[in-house]
Amino acid sequence: MRTRTLGSTGREVSEIGFGAWQIGADWGSVGEDEALATLHAAADAGVTFFDTADVYGDGRSERLVGRLLRERESEPITVATKMGRRLDQTVANYSPEHFREWNDRSRANLGLDTLPLVQLHCPPTDLYYHPEVFEDLEAMVAEGRIEAYGVSVERVEEALKAIEYPNVATVQIIFNPFRQRPAGVFFAEAERRGVGVIVRVPLASGLLSGRYTRDTTFGPDDHRTFNRHGESFDVGETFAGVPFEVGLDAVEELRPLVADGATLAQLALRWILMHDAVSTVIPGARSPDQARANAGAASLPPLADTTMTRIASVYVERIAPYVHQRW
Ligand SMILES: NC(=O)c1ccc[n+]([C@@H]2O[C@H](COP(=O)([O-])OP(=O)(O)OC[C@H]3O[C@@H](n4cnc5c(N)ncnc54)[C@H](OP(=O)(O)O)[C@@H]3O)[C@@H](O)[C@H]2O)c1
Structure with a gap:
């Protein structure tokens, strides 16, 4: 597994990283055993x-990742x-008191x-216009509560505003063949600023x-039903904001681009890795097999120019009208 530098951290x-929302x-x-096996399968594959997040399963995801850390203490896991x-x-809720309360809980x-x-x-977008919030995150670094801080954003404009704060180390954003903006x-600005x-x-x-x-249906407790x-x-967090049927039709146009021995999911992950500004990709996985297959995408050869061009045109023709100006 190749590594990349995670910004100024x-x-x-x-x-290829791991998204732990599914196990929250x-x-x-x-199940608990399946979740832990999935985390270990990812780590075994080089992830x-x-x-994770404090709200995924109200702390369940963090606690499971905490167990992984303890069980693989000697490994360089971030x-x-x-x-x-x-x-x-x-x-108002992004206050020093709440930050420390949430931080204590995540540390535990x-x-x-x-x-x-x-x-x-x-x-909310408005938060980026409150420099005191970012000053407080600096204070939390000084207090030894956190080593570094970043933001997870919905929109490109929020990402651009966030990185005007010089110590924002990372931005988490939706990016895939259906979300190319x-x-x-x-990406140019993130690379320029490191x-x-x-x-x-x-x-x-x-x-x-x-x-x-x-005909695919999802369970009632799955956001692909309820959101x-x-x-x-x-x-935008559900199917990247693409109407389900529109996405299904576009997927059929991508399918012929999959190389022998690879899968469509791996093609999507490899496409993301073609972009140098990306530090890591965090597919969510709900089984050890999915975790291993996702890690395997890092071993695929670079995509041909013709494949990149075709993925760009499928986006422009089929998907962009639904998402490009929204996020
Ligand atoms: N606001 C935020 O900051 C935010 C929001 C969303 C996500 N995230 C983070 O980003 C991570 C990834 O995003 P995501 O989980 O929403 O979406 P995702 O990674 O695009 O999709 C995950 C789903 O893809 C399917 N899948 C995964 N690996 C597969 C494989 N190898 N082969 C076939 N299907 C596969 C599984 O679907 P099935 O369940 O149908 O098997 C899985 O539940 C999350 O886990 C979380 O850590 C953060």
Whole structure:
């Protein structure tokens, strides 16, 4: 597994990481043993970057990642968590008191005194116009609570505003063959400033695996059922904001591009890694097999120019009208 530098944290992390939302909640149930086996399968395959959040299963995901850390103590694993969604996302709630309360909880869940990276969990756009919040994050670094901080954003404009704060080490953003806009101005600016880019929702919530059909249904406790239209959180987090049937049709145009021995999910991950601004990609996995297959995408050869061009045109023709100007 190749590594890339995670922005100004200076940490070397595997270019395929692991998203631990699935082992928290909102994706149907994943049992405790299966969740732990999935985490270990990723680590066995060379994954050294794990993304979680304090709200995934109300701390369950953090506690499981904490167990992984204890069980693989000697390994150079970097954990990133997030805070800011335990209360309503109003600017007033991003207070020094709440930050320290949330940080104490995450440190206990993960079993760490100092957290390597804490990301603000998709705060409202207005928060980026409050420099005192970022000054307080600096104070938390000085207090030894966190080593570095970053943001997770919905929109490109939020990412660009966030990195005007000089010590924002990383930005987590949705980027995949169905969400190509970050590759424009944002990636250039992130590279220029040495900001790490963590790519989430790389498989468009599984749509880019090519396994779903018009008859596919998801469980009632799966956001692919209950957030189809943004009922619980930003609709862009579910299938990357692409209407399900539109995505299914576009997937059929991508399928012929898959190389022998690879899968469509691996093609999507390899496409993301073709972009040098990306530090790590964090596909979510709900089984050891998925975790291993995702890590395997890092071993695929670079994609041909003709493949890159075709993926660009499928996006422009089929997907961009639904997403490009929204995020
Ligand atoms: N606001 C935020 O900051 C935020 C929001 C969203 C996500 N994230 C982070 O980003 C991570 C990744 O995003 P995501 O989980 O939303 O979406 P994703 O990675 O695009 O999709 C995950 C889904 O893809 C399918 N899948 C995964 N590996 C596969 C494989 N090898 N072959 C076939 N299908 C595969 C699984 O679907 P099935 O369940 O159908 O098997 C899985 O649940 C999350 O775990 C979380 O850490 C952060």
